[in-house]
Amino acid sequence: MLISAAVSIAERQANRMGAKHYAGRSHVILERSLVALKSSNWFPVVSGFLEPLLYLFSFGYGVGTLIGDIQVSNGQVVSYAMFIAPGLLATSAMNGAIYDSTWNVYFKLHEGKIYHGMLATSLGPLDVALGEILTALIRGFAYAVGFMAVATPMGLIPSWWGVLAIPAAVLIAFGFASIGMAITSYFKSYQQMGLINISLLPIFLFSGSFYPLSVFPDWAQIIIKTLPLWHAIELIRNLSLGIINFSLLGHIAYFLVMIVVGLFFTTRRLNALFMR
Numbered sequence: 001m002l003i004s005a006a007v008s009i010a011e012r013q014a015n016r017m018g019a020k021h022y023a024g025r026s027h028v029i030l031e032r033s034l035v036a037l038k039s040s041n042w043f044p045v046v047s048g049f050l051e052p053l054l055y056l057f058s059f060g061y062g063v064g065t066l067i068g069d070i071q072v073s074n075g076q077v078v079s080y081a082m083f084i085a086p087g088l089l090a091t092s093a094m095n096g097a098i099y100d101s102t103w104n105v106y107f108k109l110h111e112g113k114i115y116h117g118m119l120a121t122s123l124g125p126l127d128v129a130l131g132e133i134l135t136a137l138i139r140g141f142a143y144a145v146g147f148m149a150v151a152t153p154m155g156l157i158p159s160w161w162g163v164l165a166i167p168a169a170v171l172i173a174f175g176f177a178s179i180g181m182a183i184t185s186y187f188k189s190y191q192q193m194g195l196i197n198i199s200l201l202p203i204f205l206f207s208g209s210f211y212p213l214s215v216f217p218d219w220a221q222i223i224i225k226t227l228p229l230w231h232a233i234e235l236i237r238n239l240s241l242g243i244i245n246f247s248l249l250g251h252i253a254y255f256l257v258m259i260v261v262g263l264f265f266t267t268r269r270l271n272a273l274f275m276r
Contacts (some may be wrong), residue, residue: 029131
């Protein structure tokens with residue numbers, strides 16, 4: 001019964017344009033990931049939610065008492081906790097998406113050989129890429145909702161525009177997951193995977209999570225403004241504080257480009273590996 005159903009699906013998809021790459025069944029990958037989450041992967045998800053909250057309480061209310069208020073880009077003065085909260089939400093979305101789309105994907109690709117079995121069915125490489133990325137998006141959405149549920153009652157999200165920080169966090173997770181999976185598809189060893197952690201640390205420290213960019217010299221500010229996490233933090237911080245201007249469109253466009261580039265290279269690489 002299952003074999004005949006699989007053959008029927010494959011026959012329906014065979015004559016469609018792009019059928020070699022996409023069968024329209026990425027939801028199957030998502031379902032598998034959710035089943036795996038319930039059985040074995042729940043602890044990293046919970047720890048990823050708690051990490052930004054610990055940073056918020058330790059820095060926002062610990063170090064924050066020594067720093068005082070911070071002036072943001074439009075001249076508005078906010079508390080230190082209010083300043084770092086959007087940065088921590090953006091970082092949480094980045095971390096959740098990156099770890100889901102890198103180490104998790106690397107294991108399925110090289111250790112578990114799970115993608116070999118998936119791509120031997122009617123599924124295409126774009127189905128696999130979108131399914132894995134959808135899993136990262138759900139994780140990013142859960143982090144955003146949980147963080148906002150804690151930060152908003154504490155008065156750290158002063159503007160009603162802040163509700164848009166939730167879809168913004170999903171967009172950020174989408175961008176990082178797409179690029180993370182694309183990069184991972186080219187890595188062949190754990191030593192190469194270590195480059196991801198090495199890269200994330202300076203991105204986290206220097207993207208404006210804990211202090212304004214004005215503390216850096218001009219040449220360093222130019223470099224930092226090319227980093228994806230800076231765009232993520234600025235997008236969520238401006239929404240959270242009600243700073244609405246055209247720069248938001250630039251930040252959104254940055255992540256849309258990340259998504260397109262990441263999906264293109266992920267699909268191309270998986271196709272080269274498994275669809276010969």
